[in-house]
Amino acid sequence: MVSRGRLLVCDREAAAAGVAGGQNLSTALGLLPGLVVFERNEAAEVDALYRLACWAGQFTPTVSLAPPQALFLEIGGCLRLFGGVDAIVDAVRAGCAAQAYAAAWAVAPTPLAALWLARAGGGVVCGEAAALSAALGRLPCAVADWPAASLARLDAFGLRRLGDLRAVPAGGLRRRIGNGPVDDLARAWGELPDPRPAFAFPESFGLAIELPARVEHAEALAFAGQRLFAALAGWLHGRQLLLRACSLHLTHDDASLSRLPLRFAEPAADEGRFARLLREHLGRLQLRAPVEALRLVADEVVDRPGESAALFAGAVAGEGAAACLERLQARFGPQAVAVLAEQADYRPECATRRRRLDENSAPSAASTASVVAARPLWLLPQPQALVERCGSPHWQGPLQLLSGAERLESGWWDEGDAGAAGDLRRDYFVARNPQGQRAWVFRDAVGWYLHGLFA
C-alpha cells in the first residue's frame, strides 16, 4: 500500500524480502521487483469503517467512529449477554476475520486507553484500574496523537513512556507541552470524562462497495457481498429490525446496472442465512458484463417482535425450516417448493392448491361441503385412460368396483380458460385390481380413466 510515493504497509512475504513501511517506492521495488502496489484510497477506508460500524451494531448499540482508523464499541453493558469479555472479543475478532479485516484490538475502561493500547499492538484486556495503569504506563508516548513538537520536547526531557509522564507533576507538564496532552492523559486514566459521539445507524440501509478488480464470475461476488451482508446484519440488529426483502445492485463495467432481488420466506436478521441465500442466488446468476461495484439496499424491513428465550428447551440444531426452504427455492426455482392448501372446489383437479412460501397463510377457504365419500391421497397429474374388457375396466388386471358411483359434475364457470378443468361429468368409483391396489377410477362419456391412488 503506497501513499505519496512512500510505502505504508506491506504483507508478510514482502516484509521477509526486506520491504518495510516508510521506504521509498523505488527502494521497495528494488528489493522486490515483483511487488504489487496499490495506491491508498482514503475514501474507501472511510467507507470500510462505516460498514464496520454498521456491522458492529450486532455487538452493542453504542458504537462510535474515530476516523480514519478506529472504531469504539461500548461493551460494558453487553458483557452479560455475550458471557464475558473473552466471548465478546472472540466474536468480534471472528467477525473481522470472516470479512478478512485484520484488526488490532484492546479492551479498556476508557476509550482513549483502548485506542492507545490497540495502536501499541493490542490484544490486551484491562479490566481494572490498576492493570490499566500498569499497561498504559508501559506505552511509548508516540502512541498518542500529539503534535510532533510536543513529542520531541518530551523526548528531550527523557520522558519516553506514558508512565514517566504520570510520574512528573501535571502542572509543570501542562506549562511545557500544553493542555491537550495532559488532558488526554487524564482521559485515558479515567480522571476526566471522555464522551464520544455515538454512531447513528442510518434510517435506511444502502451501502456500496467497490470491487478491487473487475469480477466476471458471479460466485466471486460472494465475498464482497458477504461484507455488505455483515454490515446489513449489524444494522438490522442495531435498529431492531428484520429484513423481508433486499436487493443487490450490480454496476457493470459498461456503467449499466442490474438488480438481484432477494426475498426471505420469513423476516430474518441472521448473517449466515443471508450469506447462504446469496451463494445460492449467485450460483444461478449469469453476469452479462463484468462487475465493478456492488450496492446492497434493504427494500423491506419490519420491526423485530420481542421474544423471550426458553428456559430449558434445548435449541434445535440447524437453520430451521424456513431458511432451508428458502435456499431450496433459490436453487430449484420458485415453483419447486410449495405448501399444500385446499381450495373450495369439488372437481378433484381443482381441490388442491400449491401455496407459495411467502404467501400469507390466511386460513384458506376450505371446502364447505364435508366430503363423506372416500378420497385418495394421490392424484395422477393427468387421468390415465384405461382399457375396457368384458364391460369392466382394466388396470394391471381387471378392476373390481368396491363402491357405488359418485357423480361429480359441472364446472361451466371456467370452461374455456387455459389450463382450467372446465365442465366435466364423471362417475367415480373405488376399485381394486388383483394385485390389491386400490384406485380411484371414473368413467365419462368417453371411457374409463384412472385418476387417483388410495395409497
Place this chain on the structure above:
Amino acid sequence: MSAVPLPTALAEVLARGDVWRGDTLASLPDSTLPSGHAELDAELPGGGWPRGNLTEILVDRSGVGEMSLLLPALARLSSAGDRLALVAPPWLPYAPAWAAAGLALERIVVVHPGREVAWCCEQLLASGGFAGVLAWLEAGIDPRALRRLQMAAEGRPVFACLWRSTAAERTPSPAPLRLVLTSRDDGLSVRILKRRGRPAARPLDLFLPRPGRLPRALAGPSPSLVVARSTAVTANA
C-alpha cells in the same frame, strides 16, 4: 393439622402464571414415534417408527395402503405442530384427503428438486425444522448418498422415510430399519427386512381401514354383482 391448609396454598401459588414448575420441563423428543398399529409397534425397536434414523420402505405397487400405514404417525406429528416435507412425490397430493386424515395442510411442504432428491433431503433433514421427511428417491441411488442422509438424520428428532422399490432389497443400505410391503387380501403384509436387534421371524399382517366395501361382503355372488353393477353403469352412461 398444619398439613391441611398447605395444599390449597400450594395450588394457589401454582395457579399463578409466573410460577414455573420443574416437572413441566420441555420434554426431550422421543426417540420413536408410535406407528398407531399395536402389532407393528411391538415389532419395531423402541416401539415405533425411529426418529433420527432412516426408515426405508420398499414397495413396488403403490395403492396397497403404504401411506395409510404411516398416516397415524404423520397425523400425530402434524397435530403436535411439526412440519412434514414430501420430497419428489411421483403423484400430486390431493389436499382434501390429507386434511381428512388429520394432517394440517399448512405444515405440509412439497418439494420437487428435479434430479437432486438426495441433496434436497439432506438439507431438509439437517435443517432441523422438519419432524417428518418422506422422500421418493430415484432408483439407482448411490449407497454413499444414503449414508450421507443417515448422517444428516442422526441426532435429530426427525422421522425420515425413504420410498424405494423392492429391487433395492438385495443391495445393502445404511438405514437401520427396512420394511417390505406387499398387499394381502384386504390388508397389508409387512416384512421387516432389517431392524436393530434380533431379526424378525415372519411377516406381519396389518389390517388397515381401506376405502370401498370389503370384498368379503361381496363374497358369495361377488362376480355377478360387480358385473351387474358395471353393466348398470354402462347402461346409465
